[in-house]
Amino acid sequence: MAKLDVLGPDRRVAGREAVDSALSLADRLPRLVLEARRVAATLQHGIHGRRRAGPGESFWQFRPFVAGESAHRVDWRRSARDDRLYVREREWEASQSVWLWIDRSASMGFASSLAHAPKVERALVLGLSLAQGFVEAGERVGHLDLTPPRASRRIAERLAEAIAGDREGLVNDLPPQAPLGPTDEAVIISDFLSPIPGIAAAIQALSSRGARGHLVMIVDPVEETFPFQGQALLEDLEDGIQLRIGDAGAWGEDYRARIARHRAELDEVARRRGWTLTIHRTDRPATEPALRVITLVTQARGTAPSLSGAGA
Incomplete structure (x- = not known):
């Protein structure tokens, strides 16, 4: 059973401090990086190479030389072991940019007793x-407004360092409205509790030159179900606005209907731009949305991975 933390006059400051603590991530980032690497290692079991011949550095296969091809493509060392000529093919590795944006605003600091982690921690791990x-x-x-695109093997650590030093990111609940390249891909991770017009404007700006994108909505199970009864005092973590409710059970019916409408509108905004929406509850494993998003991106590149053994 979920617990409702009702903040009385003497506890409102303490409640705000709890949220601020959840958003002060410098001390916890090393642990979150390790957790992220564990999730990434799990994903690798189900993600195989692109397996398409083309420019790159990774060897794919030898194949017989075909008449009419340029002689410089012949692998003479391999051909010397046989009575025919062979060509060394490499995997297609045309590197394109994937841009992340991770919401770290005040509402992301929320965690109920049903969640495995605060929303902001789950967003960062993901x-x-x-x-x-x-x-x-x-x-x-790369991370929008923080780092340029890199192919570093230590990308998780590099992003964590940039995020730790970014104070401005604690007050922005929407990604920057900067157009991305037509071959770029965006992954926006947030609770998307902002008004729909602002979200729509940001997505339209990012995709104005043809970039594809994916929205990952991080939801605490209590935010989705509102399983409470009796009197309650709710507080907006972004603006500090408070609402006293006399009958939380009856109010919850209207709340769940509004959440459903907001989610439907968000899905429509994404769909109009050719983007996708993934909903992830923080009482579920982080591998689930990670696998879905990385599959969507690789499919968009025309390189759908095998998902066997990926822990979906």
Whole structure:
């Protein structure tokens, strides 16, 4: 049974401090990076190479030389072991950019007794694990307004360092409205509790030049179900606005209907731009949304991975 933390006049400051503590991540980032690497390692069991011939550095296979091909493509060492000529093919590794944006605003500091972690921690683990997974798959990864795209094997640590030093990110609940390149991909991780017009404007700006994208909505199970009865005092963590409720059970029916409408509108905003929406509850494993998103991105690149053994 979930617990409702009702804040009386003497506890409102303490409640705000709890949220601020959840958003002060510098001391916890090393642990979150390790957790992200564990998630990324799990994903690698189900993500195979692109397996398409083309420019790159990773060997794929030898194949027989075909008449009419340029002689410089012949692998003479391999051909010397047989009575025919062979060509060394390499995997397709055309590196394109994947841009992350991870919401760290005040509402992301919330965690109920049903959650495995605060929303912000889950968002960071998910974002860092995706970054590591994308780099392993041959992509370059950057964070909007923080880091340029890189293909570093230590991408999770590099992003964590940039995030730890970014104070401005604690007050922004929407990604920057900066157009991305037509071959770029965006992954926006947030609770998306902002008004729909602002979200729509940000997505439209990011996709204005043709970039594809994916929204990952992080939801605490209590935010989704509101399983409470009796009197309650609710507080908006972004603006400090408070609402006293006399009958939480009856109010919850209207609340759940509004959440459903907000989610439907968000899905429609994404769909109109050709983007996807993934909903992740913080009482579920982080591997679930990570696997879905990395599959969506690789499918969009025309390189759908095998999902066997990926712990879906």
